[in-house]
Amino acid sequence: MSLFEALPKGIHPSQVRVALKSVIEKHLEANDMFDDNGWLTLGFYGY
Numbered sequence: 001m002s003l004f005e006a007l008p009k010g011i012h013p014s015q016v017r018v019a020l021k022s023v024i025e026k027h028l029e030a031n032d033m034f035d036d037n038g039w040l041t042l043g044f045y046g047y
Contacts, residue, residue, distance in 0.1 A: 001016075002016040002017075
């Protein structure tokens with residue numbers, strides 16, 4: 001929605017950017033997100 005400039009009033013693109021960055025960082029920092037060989041494991045948030 002941010003890309004199409006169709007966000008609800010009161011929500012700015014910068015807020016969306018920070019929120020997505022936080023989600024990506026949380027996923028990448030999870031202990032069980034990758035196996036011992038560096039492969040991504042199944043599941044939304046780790047195995």
